[in-house]
Amino acid sequence: EVQLVESGGGLVQPGGSLRLSCGASGFTFSSDWMSWVRQAPGKGLEWVANIKDDGSEKYYVDSVKGRFTISRDNAKNSVYLQMNSLRIDDTAVYYCVTGFSLTYWGQGTLVTVSS
Amino acid sequence: DIVMTQSPDSLAVSLGERATINCKSSQSLLSSSNNKNYLRWYQQKPGQPPKVLLSWASARESGVPDRFSGSGSGTEFTLTISSLQAEDVAVYYCLQYYGAPLTFGGGTKVEI
Numbered sequence: 004e005v006q007l008v009e010s011g012g013g014l015v016q017p018g019g020s021l022r023l024s025c026g027a028s029g030f031t032f033s034s035d036w037m038s039w040v041r042q043a044p045g046k047g048l049e050w051v052a053n054i055k056d057d058g059s060e061k062y063y064v065d066s067v068k069g070r071f072t073i074s075r076d077n078a079k080n081s082v083y084l085q086m087n088s089l090r091i092d093d094t095a096v097y098y099c100v101t102g103f104s105l106t107y108w109g110q111g112t113l114v115t116v117s118s
Numbered sequence: 119d120i121v122m123t124q125s126p127d128s129l130a131v132s133l134g135e136r137a138t139i140n141c142k143s144s145q146s147l148l149s150s151s152n153n154k155n156y157l158r159w160y161q162q163k164p165g166q167p168p169k170v171l172l173s174w175a176s177a178r179e180s181g182v183p184d185r186f187s188g189s190g191s192g193t194e195f196t197l198t199i200s201s202l203q204a205e206d207v208a209v210y211y212c213l214q215y216y217g218a219p220l221t222f223g224g225g226t227k228v229e230i
Binding site: 038047048049050053062063064098103104105106108109 | 119156158160162167168169170173211213215218219220221222223225
């Protein structure tokens with residue numbers, strides 16, 4: 004059974020930083036793309052970033068380019084999202100998701116950007 | 119970027135009746151290399167992450183009831199729930215995975 008457990012969310016002030024982590028199990032982590040998707044309160048889904056199985060390719064939505072960095076550690080079956088220069092509109096539940104086509108989803112971690 | 123336009127925003131359907139949700143893409147999602155449409159449908163219930171219903175526009179995922187079906191090709195797609203059940207109350211999203219950035223439709227809320 005695929006399991007994805009996100010952590011690292013919380014309350015941060017505008018301009019601050021957070022690092023999200025996602026631990027994965029139940030599949031061959033090192034052979035699959037991994038993605039982050041977010042959902043602002045009461046809103047729809049927005050794909051944020053993804054990373055290829057070996058980390059050689061990374062893609063981002065325009066609104067986070069230059070502020071967020073996705074990375075992975077295949078030895079630890081983990082993917083990360085470093086979020087800098089956070090803005091109020093980054094407030095959302097952040098989901099860790101398997102694959103380029105977004106197959107299995109974690110339960111999400113809430114990031115709240117507020118002063 | 120590929121823009122996904124979903125309609126309607128919300129839909130009220132009686133139990134046992136048909137629900138139809140539409141999704142249009144700004145570019146074709148049909149690959150000439152494999153003749154597949156890179157379109158997925160998701161169901162999201164309150165407080166839960168989304169769940170994949172259909173891949174490649176019309177292929178039901180394992181365990182998904184056969185009252186859910188998908189159709190369409192190129193730029194226009196449809197999700198149909200043939201006989202709405204109480205447990206189908208949810209928000210439904212389409213997703214294009216033809217290329218990055220991946221983009222979702224705005225969602226359709228289905229109510230009884």
